[in-house]
Amino acid sequence: MTSRFTELVIDCHDPQRLAAFWCEVLDFTVLDRSESKVEIGSWEPTVEAVRAGQMTPTLVFIQVPEGKTVKNRLHLDVSPIDASTDDEVARLLSLGATTADVGQDPARNWTVMADPEGNEFDVLRTLAPTTHATPTA
Known part of the structure; x- marks a missing residue:
């Protein structure tokens, strides 16, 4: 089962x-x-x-009825699929998210954010395909 x-x-x-x-x-x-x-x-x-x-x-x-009182013990991680991580963070900020400080390591490679009610989530590395510039002759 x-x-x-x-x-x-x-x-x-x-x-x-x-x-x-x-x-x-x-x-x-x-x-x-x-x-x-x-x-x-x-x-x-x-x-x-x-x-x-x-x-x-x-x-x-x-x-x-009750509000959020402490750091979430469970959170979502999201990975951009068609933009850079920085571009996705900017998009999420424009939708009403905020950046959050939960005591994370400053050397981290993700961005901690909070949704409009303060629930933390992480924006991880981008999964967008990389394009390489072709040298011109």
């Missing part, structure tokens, strides 16, 4: 706002919505697909 990792639930004050932010970050779409919950993902989960193999989990934003 096994289980599948199907959803990651994030407590928040404003599920609609946070889901919209993460949809822009990850190019996800809204799969389900109510007043106090929004689920987003890159695919529509079905029992058959989940049983067939591990897929990317969906993110579920649940409204809770």
Whole structure:
């Protein structure tokens, strides 16, 4: 017997706002919505697909009354796929993210950020294809 990792639930004050932010970050779409919950993902989960193999989990934003009080013990890491890491950090800042200091090593090779409700996440190295300039004669 096994289980599948199907959803990651994030407590928040404003599920609609946070889901919209993460949809822009990850190019996800809204799969389900109510007043106090929004689920987003890159695919529509079905029992058959989940049983067939591990897929990317969906993110579920649940409204809770309490605020965030300490550094997250679990966070997301994202890797740009079509831009440099610096360009992606700039894009995320324009969407409402902020840079964050969680006591990270200054020599790190990633950027720690926080979403609009203060949940930390990391922007890792870019996975964008590199282009090499061809010398001209």
